[in-house]
Amino acid sequence: MNANDTHPFELNLDRHPANYVPLSPVSFLTRAASAFGGKLAVIDGERRYTYSQLLDRCTRLASGLAKLDVKRLDTVAIIASNISEMIEAHFAVPMLGAVLNPLNTRLDAANIAFSLMHGSADVLIVDAEYAPLVRQALELVDREMVVIDIPSPDGSVAPLGTHAYEALLAAGDPNFDWPGITDEWQSLCLLYTSGTTGDPKGVVYSHRGAYLSALGNGFSFGLTFDSVYLWTLPMFHCSGWSYPWAVVAAGGTQICLRKVEPAQIFRLIAEHQVTHLCGAPIVLNMLAHAPADQRVPFQHTVTVATGGAAPPSSVFRSMEALGFRVTHLYGATETYGPATSCVFQPEWNALPDDERFARMARQGVAYPMVEAVTVADPETMVPVPRDGATVGEIMVRSNTVMKGYLKNEAATAKTLVGDWCLSGDLAVWHPDGAIEIKDRSKDIIISGGENISSLEVEEVLTQHPAVMLAAVVARPDPKWGETPCAFLELKPGATKPDDKELIAFCQARLARFKVPKAFVYGPLPKTSTGKIQKFVLRDQAGAL
Structure with a gap:
């Protein structure tokens, strides 16, 4: 017996259903529906869903999938734009303890087919917009799977499968007692990312990691009950950086957007008083250089998070002039999206614009819920000095690091080394604690x-x-x-x-x-x- 077991602080102070509940982002939705069920949760074109309605739709979807024999750890793939059904899948599938596999809509048929085969998809939910692509991919797949169709708005696309999404929900049980999970380490999502060899690697997320990632994003981004989040970041990217769950945790409103078009973005910002959005630097570029006739004025400040290659100073300058406050993030699919954030320091306001924007373009410091970020020599694992000159590799340790790569022990072993997740990105460490990428070791x-x-x-x-x-x-x-x-x-x-x-x-x-x-x-x-x-x-x- 461990000596601690007899210590007064351990003796008879055991885990109990009242004090220990496995962490899962599904709980954000049940809490929101209970606490403010009438609050507007999702806006998708003409469709509007309150939190009570969103929970009802997710419960019915979970019930419908269960009737299709989806069980614990079965894979449910989905290929769709940023529409309500993508948000619903992020709750309904984990309700069953199944694994959600959002597919990159920009890939070709061969890569879609690889993902479906490698991930052992049992069910595939298809947005009609991508039906032609999926039809090609299915010709390359030699496993049976149930295909569920999300119809196009005008109903012009012929269905691929034998099940219609809305019919599945209509037949679902609104009182379905979904099983959930008993182990927070259980797999929740499967996201594919390109490796250095070009072969897609399946990154596996846990319920625990997704829960903490969502809270870290919400806290860092300043999400509140009054937040209105516009979907310009694809939800298939790292499960939308966990924002399908984060916005629900805060009780905010999500606005869906099928296509990233500047005119639409400006219109929705002004119409719905959008407070937050995320996107790659290309989105910022599109907004910064949008023609005047596509811009709709708004009087409030929109908080923007961007990741990837740091935007040039001209984009920061243009976005600020338009009413956007931009924060640069850094991360990877392996870290559920953002792992660091360039936290703005008040003293930067006194710097010349070019120097201030250069500081804002750094990769920054560890994210909330990230245990540690270091820049170290990959051979010795010794941290480099914080001199802004010595180059090392960025490494992360966090509950928001992936479980590993599906069916790829060798790649997992090369990435999860010792106490760290190795990024393959080379950076310097500045005296103020901020990291700055200098090169990519993985090309x-x-x-x-x-x-x-x-x-x-x-x-x-x-x-x-x-x-x-x-x-x-x-x-x-x-x-x-x-x-x-x-x-x-x-x-x-x-x-x-x-x-x-x-x-x-x-x-x-x-x-x-x-x-x-x-x-x-x-x-x-x-x-x-x-x-x-x-x-x-x-x-x-x-x-x-």
């Missing part, structure tokens, strides 16, 4: 918030009959943050291909956002051992 390109594996693109380019070697690096882009730039060494005697031909060649084999935007031809710089010197190419791409 991942972040374009418009999407991760692109350079090796995946290189593999496709080298399949072209004229290409001998290919190296793809990030090229700075004022709109997308970064875009792929391809350096090509041709086979002896090969005729230089036309750029349009290469673009078409890539588009037939890659998702469109992964296709290089620029091509450069000539011998590739190499080390004495034949390794391509990508740092040289990055400099060249930046000068193009």
Whole structure:
């Protein structure tokens, strides 16, 4: 017996159903519906749902899925825009103890098919907008799954499956006693992210991690009962950085948005007094450079969180002038989205604009609910000095770090090392505690918030009959943050291909956002051992 078991502070002071409840974000919705059931929870076009109605829809969906034999740890995939059904899935599926797999709507059919197969999807919920893409993907899938159709607003798209979403809810039991979970470490979500090899990796989240991630985001972002959150960040990205749960925890209102269009965003901000939104730097660029006739004036300040490649100072300046307060975040799918935040320091107000914006573009300090962030030598695991010059790797330790990669022990072991989750991102640590990324050890390109594996693109380019070697690096882009730039060494005697031909060649084999935007031809710089010197190419791409 452990000596502590007989200590007065431990003896007969045991866990009890009254004092120990497994953490799950589902509880945010049951609390909200009980506390303020009549409060407006979701606005989706003409549709309006109160918290009582949202809980009813989620309960009915859980009941309907149970009737389709969805059980604990079964996978329910969904491919949809930022619509109410995506929010509902984030509560209904975990009600059953099943695993939600939001799919990236920007991927090609082959990657969708891979995700469905690798994740062992039993059910697939399909927004009609993506029915043609899913139809192609299902032709590549050799497992049986139930397909549930979310109809298009005009009903013009033929259904893929045998079940209609609203009919499933109508037949669901509003008093369904959903099982929930008994272990907060149980898997909740499966999100796919690109690895350095180009093979998608399935990141697994737990109920505990999602609960704490939602609270950390809500606390850091200043969500309250009066918050109105506009969905410009795709919900398939890290489960929308946990905001489907965070806004409900605060009792705020979520506004759905199918397509990110500046005119629509400005209109919704003014019409609904939007207080918060998140998005990749591309969203900020779109708003900052929107034509005057697309802008609708508003009198309040909108709080914006952005992640990915830091926006240039011109975007910060333009967004501030328009009434937006921007905070830069840093994280990864492996950390449920944001792990650090560039917390604004009051003394920065006295700095010249360019210096102030440079501070605001740093990756910042550890997020609420994140136990620790360090910048360390990946060989020794010793933290680098906080001198703003010594480069190390960003590492995170937190309850909001993934459980691991599904069916990929080797990749998990390379990422969860010792006490830390290794990011693969190289940074310096400033004296004030803020981290600042300097390079990426994994050569991942972040374009418009999407991760692109350079090796995946290189593999496709080298399949072209004229290409001998290919190296793809990030090229700075004022709109997308970064875009792929391809350096090509041709086979002896090969005729230089036309750029349009290469673009078409890539588009037939890659998702469109992964296709290089620029091509450069000539011998590739190499080390004495034949390794391509990508740092040289990055400099060249930046000068193009």
